[in-house]
Amino acid sequence: MAEINSLIPKELSALMAGNRIPHAVALESSDKSALSECANYLAGWAICKSSNRPCGECAACRKLKSGNHPDVYTAKPEGKKNAVKISEIRAICADSVIKPNESDCKVYIIPEADKMEAAPQNAFLKLMEEPPQPMLFILLCENTLGLLRTIRSRCSVFKLNAEGGDDEQAKALAEDIAKALCQSKEISLIYACCALDDRQTALNALGCLSELVRSATVCGITGTLSGDNPLVKELSMSVKRRGLIAMQESIAKAADYLRKNVNLSLVSSTLAINLRYNKYL
Numbered sequence: 001m002a003e004i005n006s007l008i009p010k011e012l013s014a015l016m017a018g019n020r021i022p023h024a025v026a027l028e029s030s031d032k033s034a035l036s037e038c039a040n041y042l043a044g045w046a047i048c049k050s051s052n053r054p055c056g057e058c059a060a061c062r063k064l065k066s067g068n069h070p071d072v073y074t075a076k077p078e079g080k081k082n083a084v085k086i087s088e089i090r091a092i093c094a095d096s097v098i099k100p101n102e103s104d105c106k107v108y109i110i111p112e113a114d115k116m117e118a119a120p121q122n123a124f125l126k127l128m129e130e131p132p133q134p135m136l137f138i139l140l141c142e143n144t145l146g147l148l149r150t151i152r153s154r155c156s157v158f159k160l161n162a163e164g165g166d167d168e169q170a171k172a173l174a175e176d177i178a179k180a181l182c183q184s185k186e187i188s189l190i191y192a193c194c195a196l197d198d199r200q201t202a203l204n205a206l207g208c209l210s211e212l213v214r215s216a217t218v219c220g221i222t223g224t225l226s227g228d229n230p231l232v233k234e235l236s237m238s239v240k241r242r243g244l245i246a247m248q249e250s251i252a253k254a255a256d257y258l259r260k261n262v263n264l265s266l267v268s269s270t271l272a273i274n275l276r277y278n279k280y281l
């Protein structure tokens with residue numbers, strides 16, 4: 001297990017330091033223990049009583065560490081799919097109206113949030129939209145593309161810093177597709193999409209690609225570039241805004257097919273066709 005600081009993305013640390021954590025945060029990583037470590041760190045930030053949050057030493061932090069903090073609740077995934085069920089979300093909704101015991105806000109951690117069925121996600125969405133009091137929702141995902149779009153759009157999404165090589169590979173595949181989208185040759189896009197030849201890496205690559213396209217959309221609207229990826233800028237200049245928005249849909253759809261076990265080469269070739277179509281919208 002790496003040091004917590006090396007896992008937390010810079011943007012998230014900056015928000016914590018500036019006291020500007022949004023009320024719903026989705027953390028993404030393929031490393032489950034890294035996800036729960038970061039969720040607890042963030043929960044500690046929310047409930048810690050010291051000036052340097054989370055201190056890890058005050059009574060609140062110690063209670064959290066032993067899993068006994070009354071204002072921090074971690075939902076329990078269950079069943080074959082190991083996902084949080086609607087009964088659990090209903091229990092959280094009922095608990096959410098009760099005032100916090102010791103802190104200024106209540107914290108709900110939802111592990112495997114991207115594995116939840118539509119019904120619990122929708123029930124949770126209602127709570128996210130109208131929290132009865134100050135709350136922090138932390139959604140843990142292997143891939144945030146598994147969240148309903150309505151939920152994803154209400155969360156600030158942070159990808160945990162990767163340790164392994166898998167994520168590097170996914171990032172490189174996503175960048176190849178983004179580069180191909182900036183070129184006029186159709187064949188490079190087909191090659192880049194067909195390089196997605198492993199289901200899990202493809203899912204991760206689609207997550208990276210979605211992030212690139214999202215940043216390019218923002219860059220196209222505001223003219224500002226977050227981070228220092230010149231590819232994002234190039235993409236924002238090569239594809240119109242409505243094309244980029246349509247691309248997000250195509251990527252989300254491809255990820256959905258992958259999760260439903262649709263044939264991988266069918267998914268990647270359909271993705272290439274859809275992206276090409278989106279490009280000229």
Ligand SMILES: [Zn+2]
Nearest residue numbers: 048055058061
């Ligand atoms: Zn503390």
